[in-house]
Amino acid sequence: MKRSQGRFLTTHVGSLIRPPELVALAKSKAQGKAYDAAAYEQTLRHAVAEVVRKQHETGIDIVNDGEFGKSSWANYILERLSGFEVRPDRLQPLVWLGRDRDRFREFFEQAEMRGVVKGAPAEVCTGPIRYVDHESIRRDARNLAAALEGQNVAEAFFTTVAPASTAYNGVNEYYATEEEYVFAIAEALREEYRAVHQAGFLVQVDDALLANMYDHLVQEGPESYRRWAQLRVDALNHALEGIPEDRVRYHICFGSWHVPHVSDAPLEAIIDLILQVKAGAYSIEAANARHEHEWQLWERTKLPEGKILIPGIVTHHTLTVEHPELVAQRIERFARLVGPENLIAGTDCGFAQAAAIQRVHPSIMWAKLASLVEGAQIASRRFWK
Amino acid sequence: MRNSKDRILVSHAGNLPRPPYLDELIESGLRREGSHSPEYNSRLPRAVKEIVQRQAELGIDIVNDGEYAKAGSYGGYMQERVTGYASVPADAARPPKRAGTAERDRRQFPGFYGSGLWFSGSGGPIRPGFATLTEVRQGALRETRACTGPVKYTGQAAVNADIANLKAAIAGKDVEGYIAALGPLSLGAGIRNEHYASEDEYLMAVADACREEYKAITDAGFIVQVDEPEFCTSWMFYPDWDVSQYRQYLEHAVEILNYSLRGLPEELIRFHTCWGSGHRPHVNDIELKHIADILVKIKARQYSIEAANVRHDHEYHVWEEVRLPEGRMLMPGVIAHATDLVEHPELVAERLVRYAERVGRENVQAGTDCGIGSRVGHEEVVWAKLAAMVEGARIASEKLWRK
Numbered sequence: 001m002k003r004s005q006g007r008f009l010t011t012h013v014g015s016l017i018r019p020p021e022l023v024a025l026a027k028s029k030a031q032g033k034a035y036d037a038a039a040y041e042q043t044l045r046h047a048v049a050e051v052v053r054k055q056h057e058t059g060i061d062i063v064n065d066g067e068f069g070k071s072s073w074a075n076y077i078l079e080r081l082s083g084f085e086v087r088p089d090r091l092q093p094l095v096w097l098g099r100d101r102d103r104f105r106e107f108f109e110q111a112e113m114r115g116v117v118k119g120a121p122a123e124v125c126t127g128p129i130r131y132v133d134h135e136s137i138r139r140d141a142r143n144l145a146a147a148l149e150g151q152n153v154a155e156a157f158f159t160t161v162a163p164a165s166t167a168y169n170g171v172n173e174y175y176a177t178e179e180e181y182v183f184a185i186a187e188a189l190r191e192e193y194r195a196v197h198q199a200g201f202l203v204q205v206d207d208a209l210l211a212n213m214y215d216h217l218v219q220e221g222p223e224s225y226r227r228w229a230q231l232r233v234d235a236l237n238h239a240l241e242g243i244p245e246d247r248v249r250y251h252i253c254f255g256s257w258h259v260p261h262v263s264d265a266p267l268e269a270i271i272d273l274i275l276q277v278k279a280g281a282y283s284i285e286a287a288n289a290r291h292e293h294e295w296q297l298w299e300r301t302k303l304p305e306g307k308i309l310i311p312g313i314v315t316h317h318t319l320t321v322e323h324p325e326l327v328a329q330r331i332e333r334f335a336r337l338v339g340p341e342n343l344i345a346g347t348d349c350g351f352a353q354a355a356a357i358q359r360v361h362p363s364i365m366w367a368k369l370a371s372l373v374e375g376a377q378i379a380s381r382r383f384w385k
Numbered sequence: 386m387r388n389s390k391d392r393i394l395v396s397h398a399g400n401l402p403r404p405p406y407l408d409e410l411i412e413s414g415l416r417r418e419g420s421h422s423p424e425y426n427s428r429l430p431r432a433v434k435e436i437v438q439r440q441a442e443l444g445i446d447i448v449n450d451g452e453y454a455k456a457g458s459y460g461g462y463m464q465e466r467v468t469g470y471a472s473v474p475a476d477a478a479r480p481p482k483r484a485g486t487a488e489r490d491r492r493q494f495p496g497f498y499g500s501g502l503w504f505s506g507s508g509g510p511i512r513p514g515f516a517t518l519t520e521v522r523q524g525a526l527r528e529t530r531a532c533t534g535p536v537k538y539t540g541q542a543a544v545n546a547d548i549a550n551l552k553a554a555i556a557g558k559d560v561e562g563y564i565a566a567l568g569p570l571s572l573g574a575g576i577r578n579e580h581y582a583s584e585d586e587y588l589m590a591v592a593d594a595c596r597e598e599y600k601a602i603t604d605a606g607f608i609v610q611v612d613e614p615e616f617c618t619s620w621m622f623y624p625d626w627d628v629s630q631y632r633q634y635l636e637h638a639v640e641i642l643n644y645s646l647r648g649l650p651e652e653l654i655r656f657h658t659c660w661g662s663g664h665r666p667h668v669n670d671i672e673l674k675h676i677a678d679i680l681v682k683i684k685a686r687q688y689s690i691e692a693a694n695v696r697h698d699h700e701y702h703v704w705e706e707v708r709l710p711e712g713r714m715l716m717p718g719v720i721a722h723a724t725d726l727v728e729h730p731e732l733v734a735e736r737l738v739r740y741a742e743r744v745g746r747e748n749v750q751a752g753t754d755c756g757i758g759s760r761v762g763h764e765e766v767v768w769a770k771l772a773a774m775v776e777g778a779r780i781a782s783e784k785l786w787r788k
Contacts, residue, residue: 103765103769104763104765104766104769105765106763106765107725107762107763107765107766110762110763258724258725258726258762259725259726259762260725260726260727260765260766260769261726261727262727262769287695288724288726289693289720289721289724289726289727289728289729289732290726290727290728290729290732291729292729292732293729293731293732293734293735296731296735314695315695315724317724317725317726318664318694318695318721318723318724319664319665319666319723320664320665320666320667320694320695320696320723321666321667321668321695321696322695322696323695323696323697323698323699325699326695326696326698326699328699329699361494361496361497361500362496363494363496363497363666364494364497364666367494367666367668
C-alpha cells in the first residue's frame with residue numbers, strides 16, 4: 001500500500017455518481033425488465049474508463065471504478081450469493097437508524113427516508129450461503145484494469161462489503177446459530193476479497209453497519225452491541241485470512257443519509273473494534289458536523305505501528321464545497337497526531353451509495369475532490385518543506 | 386449589550402420556525418400577503434411569547450421574536466415599511482442594474498444551477514426542498530422594482546408592534562432581546578434609482594429610512610441586528626470586479642452604513658453579514674481575509690458572521706491578522722444550516738475556543754451562520770442544533786474559565 005511520503009496522498013471512499021446512460025440501463029436490469037445486455041456491458045466499460053480518467057485528471061492518487069458495476073454499496077452482494085430471498089411482505093424495522101427515528105419522527109416522515117422508515121423488506125436466509133456469481137467480480141476487475149492502462153495513478157482500490165453489513169435487513173432461518181450464519185457469510189465473502197486481491201487491487205471492505213448498529217443495541221444493554229460486533233469483526237478477520245494486511249483498507253462510516261445523526265455511535269466507543277480488523281488502513285468519516293471533533297480521539301488513541309489512517313476530509317453531507325484551506329487544516333490536525341506518513345486524505349463516504357442515488361450534484365462532487373487535492377497540496381508544502 | 390463576562394453567551398442570527406397557526410395564514414411562507422391581515426397580527430403576541438419562552442428555556446441568552454412579523458422574508462418585509470418603490474415592467478432591452486444571486490458560482494456550475502437543486506435542502510434529488518423552481522414567483526421575471534419617488538420610512542406602527550410584542554414576551558426573563566432590521570445596501574443597492582439625482586443621494590435616502598427603524602428599536606432598549614448580507618454577497622453581483630475594486634465598493638458601503646447608524650448607541654448595534662444562505666457550492670465567495678479590515682470599521686458593538694460551514698470554517702485565522710477593535714465583539718456562526726447533521730457540542734466548543742483564543746473569551750458569543758428557521762430539513766433539526774449550540778457554549782466556557 002502506497003504511503004504519503006513527501007506529500008499527502010489522496011483517495012476517496014468508493015461510490016461516484018454514475019452517468020445517466022448507465023443509471024438507465026442499470027435500472028432496467030435491477031427491475032428485471034428486458035434490457036440490452038451487450039449495451040449495458042459496453043456502457044459500463046466506457047463509464048469505468050472515463051471515471052478513472054477523471055479521477056486521475058482531478059489529481060486523486062488512489063482511484064477505483066466508482067463502484068459502477070454494482071447496484072449498491074452493500075446489497076449488490078445478495079445478487080452474487082445464494083441462500084437469501086427477499087420478502088416484500090415482511091418488513092424489518094430500520095434499527096440501524098438508532099433513536100434518531102424517535103428523536104426526529106416528523107423529520108423522517110418527510111425526509112429522504114420517507115417510505116422506508118416503516119421498514120425494509122427482509123432478506124431472509126433460507127439455504128446455504130455460497131458465492132455463486134464469479135463472473136461479475138471478474139468483469140469489474142477487468143474493467144478497472146483496462147481503465148488503469150496508461151493512467152499514471154499511484155494505486156487502485158476496489159470496494160467490497162463486510163460480513164456485518166451483508167444483508168443488513170437480514171433474518172437467518174437456515175443456520176442453527178448466529179455464529180454459523182455470520183461465518184457462512186464470511187466464507188462466501190472471502191472469495192470476493194481474494195478475487196480482488198488477486199487482480200492486484202487494494203481490497204476495501206465497507207462496514208457502515210458496525211457503527212450503525214451501536215445505538216440500537218446498546219439500548220438492550222452494554223454487552224449486547226459488543227457481542228454482536230465482536231462476532232462480526234472475528235468473521236471479517238477470518239474472511240481476510242491469507243491476504244496481507246498491507247493490501248486491505250477497512251471503511252467505517254455512520255451512514256450517508258442526510259439526517260441529524262444525533263444517535264450516531266461515538267467513535268471512541270467502537271475504535272478498539274475497528275483497530276482489531278486486520279487491515280493496513282482505516283477509512284473513517286470525520287468531515288461533517290457530527291464527527292469532525294473526533295480528530296481529538298487520536299490524542300488518546302495510538303494508531304498502531306505501520307497502519308494508515310484515511311479520515312474523511314471532504315463530505316457528501318453539504319452542497320457547499322470545502323475550502324482548500326479547511327482541507328489543509330483538517331489534514332494537519334490529523335497528521336500532527338498520527339504522523340504525516342501515516343495519513344491519506346479521503347472522503348467521508350461515497351457519493352452514490354446505490355445506482356440512482358446522488359448525494360450531491362455531480363459537478364459539486366468533482367469540485368469537492370478537486371478541493372481535496374488542492375488542500376492536500378497546501379498541507380504537503382507545510383509538512384515537507 | 387452584555388459581554389461574555391464569565392461564560393460564552395449564546396444567541397442566533399434570526400429566523401426561527403413558525404407555529405402552524407401562523408404558517409396556515411401564509412402558506413408556510415409562500416404567500417406573505419397573509420401576514421398583513423389583522424388575523425395574523427392578532428396571533429403574533431402569543432407566537433412571540435411562545436418562541437421567546439422556548440429560546441429562554443433552551444438557554445439562549447439573547448433572544449428575538451423569531452422574525453415572525455417578517456413572515457419568512459428577512460428583506461422583503463421592508464418593502465412594506467418604506468415609500469418610494471414601485472413595480473415596473475421588466476425591460477428586456479435594458480440591462481439589469483447588476484448580476485444576480487451567486488453569479489460567479491453560476492458561471493462555474495451551470496449544470497447544478499440548471500437543475501434547480503439549489504432551491505432545495507441539503508440533500509440529493511430525492512430530498513424535498515423548501516422551494517422548487519416552479520414555486521419561485523414567476524412575477525419576478527415580468528416585473529422589476531424601481532425607486533420612483535422619495536424613500537421614506539412609514540413602518541413606525543409596524544416596528545412599534547414588533548417592539549411591544551417582544552417587550553411583553555421578555556418581561557421577567559433574564560435575557561436580552563434583539564430585533565433584526567434590514568441594512569441599507571440590502572434594501573436599496575439592487576434596485577434601480579429613477580428618482581434621485583445620483584446613486585449616492587439615493588442610497589443616503591435609503592440609509593435615512595433604515596435609520597428610523599434602527600432608532601425605534603434602540604430607543605426601546607433592544608439590540609438592533611442590522612442584516613446586511615450584501616456586505617459579502619455584492620461580490621457576486623459584480624462578477625467581473627477584482628478584490629481591489631470590491632474593497633473600494635465596501636469602503637463606500639461602510640460610509641453609507643455608518644451614516645445609517647449615526648447617533649445611535651453603538652452599545653445596542655449588532656451587524657450581521659453572511660455569504661447567502663442558499664445550499665450551493667459557494668466556491669467563489671469573497672474571502673473574509675480580503676474584507677475583514679473594512680468590516681470592523683462599521684460602528685457596531687458586535688459582528689455576527691458566518692463561520693460554521695465548510696467554505697468559511699477555516700477563517701478564524703483571519704483574526705490573527707486583523708485586530709478586532711477594542712470594545713467590539715464577534716458572534717461567529719458555530720452551527721450551520723448548510724447541513725441537516727446536528728453539530729456535535731464538542732465541535733461547537735472547539736470552534737468557540739478557537740475564536741476566544743484569538744479575540745478574547747469575553748468578546749465571543751455563540752451564533753448561527755444565518756437565520757436557520759427555514760433552511761434545514763425540519764424544525765426538529767433547528768431545535769436540536771440550537772440545543773447543541775447551548776451545550777457547546779457550556780463546554781467551551783468550562784474550558785475557557787477553568788481555574
